[in-house]
Amino acid sequence: MSREGTKSGVMVRVSAKRQARIGEVERLEARLRSAKSLILTEYRGLTVAEITELRRALRGGSVEYRVVKNSLTQRAADALGIRGLAPYLVGPTAVAFTSGDPVAAAKILTAFSKRTPVLQVKAGLVDGRVLPREEILAMxxxxxxxxxxxxxxxxxxxxxxxxxxxLSGSLRAMVVGLDQVRQKKEGSAG
Structure with a gap:
């Protein structure tokens, strides 16, 4: 199954597979654009049950956890001008997209990786800046x-x-001093 489109005014056929990839890159771009931050992880060795448990824990912190294709994620990042993710987009990668507090996502992922050491935090992107693993763990x-x-x-x-x-002490001292002056004047006048 293919779809026709135009490229430089010339009709071209786009395969369904390529169209699906284009759609995925567009979805990743939209997600990258809307996320306040993201954390890249390597999930190799996690069971389906563990990934489900992790997703459930992250959902409570306004975090979406998705397995991504590295090449498509890199294309989406490049399209948005995000530089520096390429060294971390190797091996099986899942991304935790957060729309809330990035510290909360880092805490959940770090705690989970301590309980389940096969989950590895790779890096993150916070406020447009790529942070290596060590900074995410510190966060x-x-x-x-x-x-x-x-x-x-x-x-x-x-x-x-x-x-x-x-100021309150000085004001109090001034009032006491004025009161003493008043008493002295009353005593000398009387």
């Missing part, structure tokens, strides 16, 4: 985003609290 050690924001807010508020205490 998995970070506290959740909410905790980091709370810590940052605490750091920012601490100096303001200190300033408030100093």
């Amino acid at each position: 998995a050690e970070l506290p959740p985003r909410e905790v980091m924001v709370a810590r940052l807010m605490g750091i920012m508020v601490a100096p303001l609290r200190g300033l408030g205490a100093v």
